[in-house]
Amino acid sequence: MRTIDWDYEKNNIIMIDQTLLPAEYRIIECSTIESLCEAIISLRVRGAPALGAAGGFGVALSAFKSNASSLDALIKNIENAGKTLIATRPTAVNLSWGVKRVIRAMEDARNIKETRMFALDEAKAIADEDVKKNMQLGEYGASLLEDGDTVLTHCNAGRLACVDWGTALGVIRSARADGKDIKVIACETRPLNQGSRRETRPLNQGSRLTTWELMEDKIPVTLITDSMSGHVMRKGMVDKVIVGADRITQDAVFNKIGTYTHSIIAKEHGIPFYVAAPVSTFDFERLEDDVEIEIRKPQELRFFGNRQIAPLDVDVYNPAFDATPMENVTGIITENGIFYPPFLIDEVKIRV
Amino acid sequence: MRTIDWDYEKNNIIMIDQTLLPAEYRIIECSTIESLCEAIISLRVRGAPALGAAGGFGVALSAFKSNASSLDALIKNIENAGKTLIATRPTAVNLSWGVKRVIRAMEDARNIKETRMFALDEAKAIADEDVKKNMQLGEYGASLLEDGDTVLTHCNAGRLACVDWGTALGVIRSARADGKDIKVIACETRPLNQGSRRETRPLNQGSRLTTWELMEDKIPVTLITDSMSGHVMRKGMVDKVIVGADRITQDAVFNKIGTYTHSIIAKEHGIPFYVAAPVSTFDFERLEDDVEIEIRKPQELRFFGNRQIAPLDVDVYNPAFDATPMENVTGIITENGIFYPPFLIDEVKIRV
Numbered sequence: 163m164r165t166i167d168w169d170y171e172k173n174n175i176i177m178i179d180q181t182l183l184p185a186e187y188r189i190i191e192c193s194t195i196e197s198l199c200e201a202i203i204s205l206r207v208r209g210a211p212a213l214g215a216a217g218g219f220g221v222a223l224s225a226f227k228s229n230a231s232s233l234d235a236l237i238k239n240i241e242n243a244g245k246t247l248i249a250t251r252p253t254a255v256n257l258s259w260g261v262k263r264v265i266r267a268m269e270d271a272r273n274i275k276e277t278r279m280f281a282l283d284e285a286k287a288i289a290d291e292d293v294k295k296n297m298q299l300g301e302y303g304a305s306l307l308e309d310g311d312t313v314l315t316h317c318n319a320g321r322l323a324c325v326d327w328g329t330a331l332g333v334i335r336s337a338r339a340d341g342k343d344i345k346v347i348a349c350e351t352r353p354l355n356q357g358s359r360r361e362t363r364p365l366n367q368g369s370r371l372t373t374w375e376l377m378e379d380k381i382p383v384t385l386i387t388d389s390m391s392g393h394v395m396r397k398g399m400v401d402k403v404i405v406g407a408d409r410i411t412q413d414a415v416f417n418k419i420g421t422y423t424h425s426i427i428a429k430e431h432g433i434p435f436y437v438a439a440p441v442s443t444f445d446f447e448r449l450e451d452d453v454e455i456e457i458r459k460p461q462e463l464r465f466f467g468n469r470q471i472a473p474l475d476v477d478v479y480n481p482a483f484d485a486t487p488m489e490n491v492t493g494i495i496t497e498n499g500i501f502y503p504p505f506l507i508d509e510v511k512i513r514v
Numbered sequence: 515m516r517t518i519d520w521d522y523e524k525n526n527i528i529m530i531d532q533t534l535l536p537a538e539y540r541i542i543e544c545s546t547i548e549s550l551c552e553a554i555i556s557l558r559v560r561g562a563p564a565l566g567a568a569g570g571f572g573v574a575l576s577a578f579k580s581n582a583s584s585l586d587a588l589i590k591n592i593e594n595a596g597k598t599l600i601a602t603r604p605t606a607v608n609l610s611w612g613v614k615r616v617i618r619a620m621e622d623a624r625n626i627k628e629t630r631m632f633a634l635d636e637a638k639a640i641a642d643e644d645v646k647k648n649m650q651l652g653e654y655g656a657s658l659l660e661d662g663d664t665v666l667t668h669c670n671a672g673r674l675a676c677v678d679w680g681t682a683l684g685v686i687r688s689a690r691a692d693g694k695d696i697k698v699i700a701c702e703t704r705p706l707n708q709g710s711r712r713e714t715r716p717l718n719q720g721s722r723l724t725t726w727e728l729m730e731d732k733i734p735v736t737l738i739t740d741s742m743s744g745h746v747m748r749k750g751m752v753d754k755v756i757v758g759a760d761r762i763t764q765d766a767v768f769n770k771i772g773t774y775t776h777s778i779i780a781k782e783h784g785i786p787f788y789v790a791a792p793v794s795t796f797d798f799e800r801l802e803d804d805v806e807i808e809i810r811k812p813q814e815l816r817f818f819g820n821r822q823i824a825p826l827d828v829d830v831y832n833p834a835f836d837a838t839p840m841e842n843v844t845g846i847i848t849e850n851g852i853f854y855p856p857f858l859i860d861e862v863k864i865r866v
Contacts, residue, residue, distance in 0.1 A: 184828075347831075349741075350815060350823075350824070353739050369828075374825055377825055377827075385830045386832075387704040387705055387740065389771055392776075393771060423741055423742075426778060429782075466819065470536070472721040473729055477735065478736065480738075
């Protein structure tokens with residue numbers, strides 16, 4: 163099933179609980195806004211596109227579950243639910259975008275029934291558009307891969323971060339769908355220990371999520387530590403690198419910490435380094451220096467789960483992202499085609 | 515205290531139990547060959563130079579604890595103990611070297627008392643020589659560091675791998691002893707989960723050992739993941755890289771996996787990349803291609819301690835070491851001075 167979807171029988175949200183992977187594959191149901199908020203906060207659903215769908219479906223959920231007897235009361239309920247949802251992850255732009263888009267779509271509804279219908283249709287449209295966009299992106303990207311290629315990737319730019327198909331991993335799925343034999347090397351992607359205040363939970367999105375979703379699709383994948391990318395590229399084991407992106411400025415690609423290191427190694431060995439991301443990732447108003455990199459908690463490197471792996475008071479530097487300068491990027495694969503740096507901003511604007 | 519030493523009151527071996535660090539600092543005593551073997555197998559003591567001393571002290575221990583009433587019987591006991599010791603880690607060259615050197619030193623002993631004295635003197639000499647060698651190496655290396663430098667290091671080439679002082683970290687200690695203000699960035703060094711058959715135990719020698727021993731000596735240290743080396747070097751946070759070595763051939767330096775990646779990043783940013791290792795690490799009869807790299811178990815990447823972090827049946831590539839070609843190495847710091855590639859083999863031979 164998709165990462166997140168709607169159960170038309172019960173009118174609930176259903177999703178894959180990503181905190182349990184890969185040890186357990188469990189579909190959870192959210193029948194209240196409270197349970198959806200908990201799922202978002204606990205990262206049971208994560209990834210910008212998936213959160214957009216979560217926001218949209220969340221608004222639909224509040225429309226279906228409200229006991230309001232008048233349209234005005236229903237709209238009030240929905241707007242409150244929307245605010246509660248957005249507050250769960252205030253920096254997740256897609257979440258609030260999804261909430262607002264669905265609320266806007268209900269504006270012309272004339273009664274409670276129509277409101278519910280309009281909301282659900284729009285939420286479903288967000289999810290469907292995401293899948294379609296990734297499949298277009300995947301098709302463009304697939305043209306870059308040759309039969310027999312091995313692709314190194316970092317973190318999880320896969321279907322679990324989206325509604326389905328994925329970006330970097332979507333390119334691989336599309337190439338496989340074209341009949342090409344593609345193998346993947348997945349970096350485990352340290353550290354990202356998420357979790358509640360009481361416990362840190364290791365996420366290692368490469369080892370936990372990327373390997374799992376590729377194995378589900380029977381795509382051959384080999385897991386390595388992040389530090390091994392130099393060794394495997396030197397040994398000729400990698401034909402291309404494809405990673406996702408959190409934000410793309412005019413001069414740099416921001417992505418999970420470690421991406422820049424892989425880009426240097428790829429350049430050293432003459433291996434193409436591609437970024438796969440929807441055009442909504444472009445932020446061409448800004449330059450690298452305008453973007454502040456989130457510094458995460460030291461505990462992520464001092465503990466693994468609840469196991470201490472460093473002195474409790476050791477100084478830690480834990481940036482969540484790094485910036486890869488555009489000169490290290492061979493091309494950016496989007497649903498509107500492939501862009502090759504240096505960007506001709508006007509051309510990009512036309513196509514975006 | 516030293517990593518491993520002799521207790522002259524009880525005639526026992528004492529050592530820091532490295533499997534408990536950094537959560538607990540505990541000195542353990544070995545009063546029997548059996549307990550020493552257990553300590554070696556469980557990696558309570560590890561690192562080539564430290565194992566050399568463990569072998570030497572082990573022979574002395576067997577001489578002191580034997581109940582033999584004749585010199586011949588004593589020698590027989592000692593030889594058996596030596597074989598038992600060597601069998602604990604058959605590929606650890608230094609361990610058997612230490613055992614054999616001390617057994618040889620007892621050959622001229624005329625009675626039981628002299629045998630014990632000769633054995634202990636020789637074991638102590640091995641330990642003392644190791645410290646002296648590292649301090650000489652450290653002095654050469656310190657000349658390369660400037661006041662205010664920040665040094666990035668990988669794995670643990672510190673005093674815990676030796677009897678005291680360390681190689682890469684010995685250079686930093688010597689520079690600090692010269693009054694220079696040196697800071698360290700330590701990479702956590704994935705994966706190396708060691709342990710018994712029933713449990714894997716995370717070692718991460720950077721986060722667990724390097725940080726601990728530097729903090730004990732009040733040397734400022736910041737912990738990062740291995741993947742962050744690109745980001746920190748790009749941000750100008752690193753002045754020099756210093757790593758240890760497991761083996762140095764004519765054309766390459768073999769060291770803990772991830773070292774090669776750091777060497778590329780350093781080269782990209784014009785940062786000097788030094789290797790610190792005693793001349794006993796040189797293996798100039800061989801080339802890189804003659805050396806087989808140990809491939810370790812997949813479980814090291816599938817589990818962290820007893821926590822599953824990847825699909826149980828995911829394919830894993832887990833080389834323990836990588837090779838850094840000599841063109842990436844600025845210099846090799848030894849107790850006989852600093853060697854600059856390309857090596858003039860004859861000159862090296864004279865100085866080694």
